[in-house]
Amino acid sequence: MSTETISDTALQPFTPEANAFFPIDVAAHLAHMPRHRILVCCKRGIISPHIDPDYGRYSFDLATIRLLQRIEYLHTGCGVNFTGIQIILSLVDEVERIRQGEGSGPAPWS
Secondary structure, eight states: OOHHHHHHHSOOOOOOOTTOEEEHHHHHHHHTOOHHHHHHHHHHTSSOOEEOTTTOOEEEEHHHHHHHHHHHIIIIITOOOHHHHHHHHHHHHHHHHHHHHHOSOOOTTO
16 A cells, blocks of 8 residues: 555545534534533523524534633633632633733743
């Protein structure tokens, strides 16, 4: 078997389109998070899913799935409750806004 044949049949990493939306089951799988925890995040306003106007189904873009991965890490890996997660994410957003306003320099405390 030649090297060319092996590389043609090798598995390639999945890279979805940037504007793709995924149903809750797929988002749960990609975020390694149970569906019910995603629904709790939606109910608490931590994330804002896209809601299908015809069927009322939730769908999630890649940015939201990355956010769900962070939430899952904070919840299971660090033991932070949902109130703490909301505070942390709010502070991260604020730091990003400050950095964008002042340029891309380091934070004053670093």
